[in-house]
Amino acid sequence: MIVKTIFKIHRLVFRKPSKSNVRMALEQKQYMYDLSWRVGMLYICGESVEGISEWLSVEERDIISMLNKLADEVKYE
Numbered sequence: 819m820i821v822k823t824i825f826k827i828h829r830l831v832f833r834k835p836s837k838s839n840v841r842m843a844l845e846q847k848q849y850m851y852d853l854s855w856r857v858g859m860l861y862i863c864g865e866s867v868e869g870i871s872e873w874l875s876v877e878e879r880d881i882i883s884m885l886n887k888l889a890d891e892v893k894y895e
Contacts, residue, residue, distance in 0.1 A: 822894050834882050835889035837862045843888040854884045861885060 825839045835843075840858045847855065853874070860870045867885075871878045 819894075825889065825892075829886065829889065834867065834885050839889045839892060840885055843892045846891070846893060847888075854888055857881055857884045858888050 825836060828836045828839070841862050844855060844858045844862070853876075857870055857874070857876075860873065861867070865873070867878050867881050870876075870881050874881075
């Protein structure tokens, strides 16, 4: 419960999920190598949202949307 609250506060402040939250989402997603997985991997490896946007030729708002969607899919135990 505490972790979920911390992740929500991070998203409210920074408008994007934390790297730990995205990492949890990718672990639970069972390695479906789609675009959102690639965005998540680049993000947790330290690439900025702007850099990911340039690499994949996708707008920054779409990158942030994908990251938030990944974070929404995390199931907390």
